[in-house]
Amino acid sequence: MKSVLSQYRACRLCPRLCSADRTAGRRGICGESAELRVAAVLAHFGEEPPISGERGSGTVFFSGCSLRCCFCQNIQISQEHLGKTISAEHLVESLQQLAETSGVHNINFVTPDHFAAHLPLIVAQLRTKKIDIPMVYNTSGYSLVPVLQELEPFIDIYLPDFKYSDSDLANKLSHAPDYPDKALNAVAEMVRQKGFLDSFTSGHVVAGQGTLVRHLVLPGFISNSIDALSMLYTEFGRDLPISLMSQFHPVGKTEIESLQRRLYRQEFQQSVQHAQELGFQHLFVQDTELDEEGDDAPFVPDFRRKSPFRGNQGEDQLK
Numbered sequence: 001m002k003s004v005l006s007q008y009r010a011c012r013l014c015p016r017l018c019s020a021d022r023t024a025g026r027r028g029i030c031g032e033s034a035e036l037r038v039a040a041v042l043a044h045f046g047e048e049p050p051i052s053g054e055r056g057s058g059t060v061f062f063s064g065c066s067l068r069c070c071f072c073q074n075i076q077i078s079q080e081h082l083g084k085t086i087s088a089e090h091l092v093e094s095l096q097q098l099a100e101t102s103g104v105h106n107i108n109f110v111t112p113d114h115f116a117a118h119l120p121l122i123v124a125q126l127r128t129k130k131i132d133i134p135m136v137y138n139t140s141g142y143s144l145v146p147v148l149q150e151l152e153p154f155i156d157i158y159l160p161d162f163k164y165s166d167s168d169l170a171n172k173l174s175h176a177p178d179y180p181d182k183a184l185n186a187v188a189e190m191v192r193q194k195g196f197l198d199s200f201t202s203g204h205v206v207a208g209q210g211t212l213v214r215h216l217v218l219p220g221f222i223s224n225s226i227d228a229l230s231m232l233y234t235e236f237g238r239d240l241p242i243s244l245m246s247q248f249h250p251v252g253k254t255e256i257e258s259l260q261r262r263l264y265r266q267e268f269q270q271s272v273q274h275a276q277e278l279g280f281q282h283l284f285v286q287d288t289e290l291d292e293e294g295d296d297a298p299f300v301p302d303f304r305r306k307s308p309f310r311g312n313q314g315e316d317q318l319k
């Protein structure tokens with residue numbers, strides 16, 4: 001196992017390749033030093049059924065993000081850096097307690113790329129404490145293959161986004177024109193390591209291993225979604241599990257007009273129809289009330305609350 005701190009010294013953990021010395025308190029585009037920072041640890045019920053199951057997914061929300069999309073739905077933690085500094089040992093204790101008291105189906109690391117150097121240590125300590133549930137790497141998809149290769153022995157399930165097929169759009173919304181290439185390579189590596197999500201073939205409702213790709217349909221950018229689905233189909237075929245999400249709410253800092261509104265039902269249906277026409281066999285389609293007006297945003301968390309998600313679905317366990 002590589003030393004944790006050495007990987008933060010001239011940090012090249014994600015495709016931004018900043019080379020910032022995070023051990024000296026410097027910050028790259030992700031905005032985080034080498035100190036682990038976490039916004040919440042809780043049982044989360046808002047993931048797809050094979051991930052949340054009945055008892056929830058034991059989720060860690062890390063502070064910061066290397067992609068920094070202008071429409072980010074978790075902007076409080078990804079760009080405003082809400083969160084607490086925590087040692088790896090303290091995080092392991094919180095996760096152990098969550099696993100033992102709530103019986104969560106897995107441990108789910110959300111936006112972990114910029115803290116990827118800590119994960120082998122955290123997972124190894126959890127295993128020592130007999131926490132043998134699957135470990136989930138839940139990412140924007142803007143990941144580097146060599147970093148994923150280091151994680152292979154420690155991660156069981158990959159949940160990558162595939163946000164953009166269009167490099168110009170990736171540049172406009174995330175300042176990452178290389179996103180389509182980098183994300184496609186990352187998904188290929190994830191599939192090579194773990195295959196497709198096994199819940200479809202194992203006979204179990206809850207997944208134990210594999211890859212599930214997510215795509216959030218953005219208002220006004222349907223051709224990006226159509227092309228993203230076509231790219232995934234061409235690369236991985238119809239058995240790749242896909243989750244199409246409609247939950248977008250305008251929360252980010254952007255002047256782009258279509259991102260000031262919810263997604264139209266017709267836009268989402270167009271994306272779903274294309275996925276069905278391509279023949280994807282394992283398709284999750286989010287059931288959101290798209291025609292409802294008002295500022296209620298059930299999928300947008302508020303990390304200032306003890307229960308960041310609506311309906312008191314799991315309280316933050318960090319003490």
Ligand code: SF4
Binds near residue numbers: 014016020032
């Ligand atoms: S993880 Fe952060 S500091 Fe490291 S390369 Fe990515 S954005 Fe830069």
